[in-house]
Amino acid sequence: MRLCTLCQKERAVLKRPKTGQQICRNCFYAVFETEVHNTIQENELFKRGDKVAIAASGGKDSTVLAHVMTTLNERYGYGLDLFLLSVDEGITGYRDDSLETVKRNEQQYKIPLKIVSYEELYGWSMDAIVKEIGMKNNCTFCGVFRRQALDRGAALLQVDHIVTGHNADDIAETVLMNILRGDFSRLQRCTAIRTATNETIPRSKPFKYTYEKEIVMYAYFKKLDYFSTECIYSPNAYRGYARAFLKDLESIRPSAIMDIIHSGEAWESKIEVKVNTPVDGRVIVGSCERCGYMSSNKLCKACVLLEGLNKGLPKLAIGNSTKYKREQDKRDASARARVCDPATPSGRSPS
Amino acid sequence: MCSIEEEIQTGDAETPSIRSRRRLVVEGLCHKCKQSPPVVDMKRVMYCKTCFKESVVYRFRGNLMRATKIADGAKALVAFSGGASSRLLLHLLSEFHEPDPSNLRKKRKFSDVLICHVDQSAVLGGEDKEAEVRRIGEKSGFPYLHIPLESIFSNDDGSDGGALVPVGFDLADTVTLKMVHRVTSTLSPVARLRRSIHGLGKMTAKEDLLHHFTMRALLNTARKEGCNVLILGDNATRMAIRILALTSKGGGFGLPIEVAGDTDWFEGLVVARPLRDVLSKEVAVYNQYTDLDTVVMPALTTAMPAKSSIDRMTEEFLVGLQRDFPMTVNTVVRTAAKVTSEHRAKTVMRCPMCGGPIQDGTNDWRSGHTVSQLLSHAPSSDTTSEALSSTSNTHPCSTSCACAPTVNPESTSTSCCTPADQPINIIPYLCYPCQNICRDAQEFGATAAKKGIDDATVILPAYVGEEITMRKGREWMKKEIEEFLIDEED
Numbered sequence: 015m016r017l018c019t020l021c022q023k024e025r026a027v028l029k030r031p032k033t034g035q036q037i038c039r040n041c042f043y044a045v046f047e048t049e050v051h052n053t054i055q056e057n058e059l060f061k062r063g064d065k066v067a068i069a070a071s072g073g074k075d076s077t078v079l080a081h082v083m084t085t086l087n088e089r090y091g092y093g094l095d096l097f098l099l100s101v102d103e104g105i106t107g108y109r110d111d112s113l114e115t116v117k118r119n120e121q122q123y124k125i126p127l128k129i130v131s132y133e134e135l136y137g138w139s140m141d142a143i144v145k146e147i148g149m150k151n152n153c154t155f156c157g158v159f160r161r162q163a164l165d166r167g168a169a170l171l172q173v174d175h176i177v178t179g180h181n182a183d184d185i186a187e188t189v190l191m192n193i194l195r196g197d198f199s200r201l202q203r204c205t206a207i208r209t210a211t212n213e214t215i216p217r218s219k220p221f222k223y224t225y226e227k228e229i230v231m232y233a234y235f236k237k238l239d240y241f242s243t244e245c246i247y248s249p250n251a252y253r254g255y256a257r258a259f260l261k262d263l264e265s266i267r268p269s270a271i272m273d274i275i276h277s278g279e280a281w282e283s284k285i286e287v288k289v290n291t292p293v294d295g296r297v298i299v300g301s302c303e304r305c306g307y308m309s310s311n312k313l314c315k316a317c318v319l320l321e322g323l324n325k326g327l328p329k330l331a332i333g334n335s336t337k338y339k340r341e342q343d344k345r346d347a348s349a350r351a352r353v354c355d356p357a358t359p360s361g362r363s364p365s
Numbered sequence: 366m367c368s369i370e371e372e373i374q375t376g377d378a379e380t381p382s383i384r385s386r387r388r389l390v391v392e393g394l395c396h397k398c399k400q401s402p403p404v405v406d407m408k409r410v411m412y413c414k415t416c417f418k419e420s421v422v423y424r425f426r427g428n429l430m431r432a433t434k435i436a437d438g439a440k441a442l443v444a445f446s447g448g449a450s451s452r453l454l455l456h457l458l459s460e461f462h463e464p465d466p467s468n469l470r471k472k473r474k475f476s477d478v479l480i481c482h483v484d485q486s487a488v489l490g491g492e493d494k495e496a497e498v499r500r501i502g503e504k505s506g507f508p509y510l511h512i513p514l515e516s517i518f519s520n521d522d523g524s525d526g527g528a529l530v531p532v533g534f535d536l537a538d539t540v541t542l543k544m545v546h547r548v549t550s551t552l553s554p555v556a557r558l559r560r561s562i563h564g565l566g567k568m569t570a571k572e573d574l575l576h577h578f579t580m581r582a583l584l585n586t587a588r589k590e591g592c593n594v595l596i597l598g599d600n601a602t603r604m605a606i607r608i609l610a611l612t613s614k615g616g617g618f619g620l621p622i623e624v625a626g627d628t629d630w631f632e633g634l635v636v637a638r639p640l641r642d643v644l645s646k647e648v649a650v651y652n653q654y655t656d657l658d659t660v661v662m663p664a665l666t667t668a669m670p671a672k673s674s675i676d677r678m679t680e681e682f683l684v685g686l687q688r689d690f691p692m693t694v695n696t697v698v699r700t701a702a703k704v705t706s707e708h709r710a711k712t713v714m715r716c717p718m719c720g721g722p723i724q725d726g727t728n729d730w731r732s733g734h735t736v737s738q739l740l741s742h743a744p745s746s747d748t749t750s751e752a753l754s755s756t757s758n759t760h761p762c763s764t765s766c767a768c769a770p771t772v773n774p775e776s777t778s779t780s781c782c783t784p785a786d787q788p789i790n791i792i793p794y795l796c797y798p799c800q801n802i803c804r805d806a807q808e809f810g811a812t813a814a815k816k817g818i819d820d821a822t823v824i825l826p827a828y829v830g831e832e833i834t835m836r837k838g839r840e841w842m843k844k845e846i847e848e849f850l851i852d853e854e855d
Binding site: 033035045049190192193194195196197198255259262266267270272274276277279 | 567569608609611612613614615616617618620671672674675678679682686693696697699700701703704705706707724730731733734735736737738797798801804
């Protein structure tokens with residue numbers, strides 16, 4: 015029998031993906047939870063009495079996050095008021111099923127749940143959007159809408175903080191992606207544990223240093239029930255390259271994921287983003303004229319996309335939309351066309 | 366996680382329109398001179414032979430002339446491996462160094478050019494090819510220096526520097542690699558070199574250490590020969606691979622030094638990479654057009670599967686991606702060139718192993734986010750200090766040693782005690798990526814020790830130990846006089 019390298023008492027039942035150490039179940043829980051606790055403490059993510067919304071999709075990351083947040087809140091007495099916040103994109107056969115998981119979590123952890131849907135916020139469900147624009151580019155809509163939806167849901171709940179289940183693999187992959195795509199400004203921001211401006215609710219990623227494999231392992235041993243189906247509309251072309259590469263790196267050297275995050279952190283920009291405050295004479299983040307959400311253009315990306323949908327020009331502002339812009343100019347000579355310039359991306363999620 | 370950027374297209378269908386949109390193009394003629402038929406297609410631009418060669422020369426010269434850190438009239442050392450890129454480098458430099466026939470009074474950028482070939486054959490084999498490399502090097506007309514890689518185990522004056530050897534391994538303790546300096550060794554320098562590379566176990570670590578050793582040998586030679594510039598033949602593809610691989614190994618902090626066109630990070634020397642925006646394919650095509658002969662040297666991962674090391678894997682990945690997205694390499698190199706880190710801050714130390722910058726707080730970062738020691742009763746910050754206490758406490762040596770607290774610091778100067786006195790855990794003194802190398806060595810050594818093999822474990826050149834000892838001495842001195850130092854910010 016092989017003993018656990020950490021406690022030397024119990025039988026080792028697993029090889030830890032992050033370090034390769036052979037350890038027992040209890041030591042695994044201990045190191046897993048301690049690492050998350052260290053991350054929270056070191057970055058001073060919360061204050062006592064904060065109301066914190068856990069962005070819950072029903073998938074593995076957010077289910078484990080809900081569990082770990084509840085556990086740590088009790089164990090270390092963070093004094094947090096926890097909520098579950100879900101976004102219903104309106105994808106039949108995917109989101110409706112995963113929301114059932116979230117509803118069960120609500121019962122298990124006794125945390126109140128709030129669901130906001132695309133349907134009620136924007137008047138369009140993802141199913142309807144896909145019917146309109148097809149399978150290509152639909153992730154653009156979903157991603158832009160979700161970021162806002164989470165913020166709006168959080169505002170409804172009047173919370174002080176949102177935590178998301180982004181894990182170390184996601185972050186390392188984003189670092190690689192941003193290098194490959196040459197997105198320098200996102201490269202400087204993508205490893206930040208907390209994203210905040212003076213006017214939005216701060217968001218953070220307590221699982222920033224937690225390996226995806228360990229999250230699955232934790233859920234497996236704790237018998238947490240989660241919903242594990244890929245989104246039916248997600249093809250993920252370019253990101254797939256980075257993901258496959260990352261998995262290969264991890265298999266060569268398990269610490270590679272942490273190493274990439276370590277590299278990314280060395281490049282972080284120290285500039286704080288403030289809404290409607292000029293930096294070097296230029297307002298970098300303003301607010302949308304229509305909905306008031308933060309935006310780098312006159313209209314935020316969600317409003318532009320929504321306008322396209324409502325006008326029957328859904329490809330507006332996606333990729334190279336000069337052709338659509340011209341079409342729109344013909345139909346509607348109003349000055350609005352200039353906000354659709356694809357060369358200047360609006361305030362999207364940094365990750 | 367969903368991608369919200371789906372705009373990227375494979376480009377096949379797009380090609381003609383992109384081509385015609387970019388510039389005025391005459392169909393069937395070179396895009397640049399619009400006179401001769403094109404023969405090369407590089408990143409969707411068609412060149413004729415002359416224009417193609419001109420564009421490579423232009424970029425090379427531009428990079429050298431733009432390198433403001435290189436003083437005019439500097440003495441240059443050119444690293445020459447015999448491979449395609451350094452062959453091209455040699456060729457372009459000898460053209461560059463020719464006096465201008467139309468203006469003989471025009472000053473040349475370099476006063477002198479030397480060629481340095483670091484002979485890695487002790488590790489990689491291929492001894493028979495050294496003569497060919499020498500022949501090509503000497504043909505260029507510049508003085509040719511042949512430096513065996515094992516020379517890094519000697520002192521600057523050529524005497525035997527001894528080596529750093531490990532003392533015992535602990536299978537459970539992955540954060541400690543205790544080593545001690547032995548002044549004499551029965552092993553020949555070649556044998557020491559082989560053991561230091563092959564005592565690492567993993568191919569990724571071997572490649573890294575080999576790279577550091579080679580760089581060290583080049584820098585040593587450059588300093589010894591009184592050169593001000595070291596010119597490397599890294600091409601754009603090689604740089605992009607290095608950028609991604611270095612990122613994946615945790616070397617982001619030192620990346621700005623690695624990608625700079627010219628950098629004065631290394632004391633007394635500027636390191637320049639004039640081929641940094643020439644693709645490896647362009648190098649190959651140019652060499653073919655100019656009949657430049659090269660020597661193919663084996664590398665550590667030659668004929669190995671892609672997954673044998675991080676560098677090899679990254680190469681496979683990037684070259685594959687470049688096939689589908691022809692701007693990948695340039696994008697990666699340019700993005701990395703914009704990256705900044707705080708490696709220039711005053712407090713930043715140099716890594717004794719690779720000479721790169723050491724990021725503050727590396728040890729705490731690692732132990733806090735990868736908890737690998739028992740913590741059932743202690744919070745992890747304690748575990749950290751405990752793990753490091755044996756090495757990083759204020760009195761690095763035992764009381765019997767010269768720098769013990771009872772002894773006057775003046776009498777100790779900077780070398781507080783001879784490295785042979787005490788085993789040191791070297792890991793906390795290294796930069797993050799070099800720590801990864803040593804962890805591999807530790808793991809390999811511990812496994813070997815368990816099997817009863819002890820002549821396969823890593824050894825390191827003496828300079829690593831010397832620099833650590835020096836730093837420990839400095840740290841102790843600083844601690845001793847700290848209260849008398851005036852902080853600028855006060």
